Amino acid sequence: MAAFQHSSDLNDRAQHLLKVLVEAYIADGQPVGSRTLAKRSGLDLSAATIRNVMADLEEMGYISSPHTSAGRVPTSQGYRLFVDSLLQVRPLESEDVTILQGRLNASRDPNSLIQSASNLLSGITSLTGVVTLPRRNPSAIRQIEFMRLSERQVLVILVFSRNEVQNRIIELETDLSTAELHQAANFLNECLIGKDIHAARHVLLEEMREHRAEMDRLMQAAITLGERAFDGMELHSDQDCIIAGETNLMSYEDLSDIKKLRDLFGAFTRKRDILSLLDKTIQADGVQIFIGREAGYNVFDDCSLVTAPYSLDNEHIGVLGVIGPKRMRYDRVIAVVDLTAKLLGVALQSRS
Structure with a gap:
């Protein structure tokens, strides 16, 4: 993939012709040819010079040539340069x-x-x-508890600051004892109490990224339990x-x-x-x-x-x-x- 080009890579003439081309295409919806550019640009340039500039712009990825036309149209990269550096936003009527x-x-x-x-x-x-x-301020986590239901099935109890309680059942890949689940809950409560769901997920991700090497089995299991407990909780309603x-x-x-x-x-x-x-x-x-x-x-x-x-x-x-x-x-x-x-x-x- 070609490296992204910046406006500083183009001289004033090339920037002006790109701006005119994008504006013409937005206005008319038709590929823009060198004759149209010559008329609209206001520059005293020969058709050959304009074609050369257009060839350079195409090579740099700002414009492309549809198969059915000799004219050019802006690419996403061309629109991006136009919006970032060449566009003049006018006051509304x-x-x-x-x-x-x-x-x-x-x-x-x-x-x-x-x-x-x-x-x-x-x-x-x-x-x-x-x-x-509008989003109201998210509830903060007050307490996390795990209850062992079967060999690999755990009930998660989440208590939030607005006295909201959510219960959900998650499936584990490995069995954890009641004592291990209690230790995992203690670890998560230390890390996550007072944080909302978004912040809690960020903390878990950072813990896993920074301390993965020295984590023991139980600590890794606690992180996994936390991720599974919050999974899907931020899905939006229609x-x-x-x-x-x-x-x-x-x-x-x-x-x-x-x-x-x-x-x-x-x-x-x-x-x-x-x-x-x-x-x-x-x-x-x-x-x-x-x-x-x-x-x-x-x-x-x-x-x-x-x-x-x-x-x-x-x-x-x-x-x-x-x-x-x-x-x-x-x-x-x-x-x-x-x-x-x-x-x-x-x-x-x-x-x-």
């Missing part, structure tokens, strides 16, 4: 700002605000809008995010392949991959953009996701954004997502 402010105000209940935000993101961008529900405008994507030629659409709609229905991706951005500040494979899920290989966290009491409590083809109006979409996140946070803050 006053009409869009008025619509967002009118629909995202403190007079509405939180559930209505979340639904409105998703619908607005979809309606204003003509893409798919998604908003995760109500953890609101998605709107899924069918908008059917109008984009980039996503017109039936299999791609079927896979995308399947992801919208399950929501698991979308939630997992959005979870990764909840601690980020400002707008985050995932282009193609950067999302980490094959189903989004032909898509871009533009996300931003929204906050309450200076704490990020959720994420919103849009999903659409890589050929999207980033200058406008980024502004819509950014303002929607800010307005949603302000509205929720006013209600608290």
Whole structure:
């Protein structure tokens, strides 16, 4: 795989022509030829010079040539450079700002605000809008106990700070005595009391990574018991995010392949991959953009996701954004997502 190129690897002329090419392709959806670039670039360059620059851009991985056309289209790498270094985000038109402010105000209940935000993101961008529900502070672990049910079957008792108790049965690969289970519980309680599930998993992972060599059998068994005890506890329900405008994507030629659409709609229905991706951005500040494979899920290989966290009491409590083809109006979409996140946070803050 070729090394990623940075804008510093391109001279001003090449950067300008790439910017013009990406903007032309986003606007028209057609491969861009040298004549189009010559007209739109505003540069006094010969067709031969432009073709040479395009050949260099293609060799560096920023653009590609569809088999059926002599023109070029941006690659994911080209879009990434465009978004990071060449894009100028413009302020939203006053009409869009008025619509967002009118629909995202403190007079509405939180559930209505979340639904409105998703619908607005979809309606204003003509893409798919998604908003995760606000997360309350996670419960902390107060106590872990293990009870031997049979040779390789153990009952796990988890007590949390809100007096929540969860019981689950796990299967072991090796038999552990009642005394060994008690020792394992003591070890885990020392490490994990006061931590939420996410932090507990991190501690277990670090313990295994740093001390694997000197761990005895019982300590390894305790770590395994802890991992099994928390396995699946952070799975999201289908109500953890609101998605709107899924069918908008059917109008984009980039996503017109039936299999791609079927896979995308399947992801919208399950929501698991979308939630997992959005979870990764909840601690980020400002707008985050995932282009193609950067999302980490094959189903989004032909898509871009533009996300931003929204906050309450200076704490990020959720994420919103849009999903659409890589050929999207980033200058406008980024502004819509950014303002929607800010307005949603302000509205929720006013209600608290």
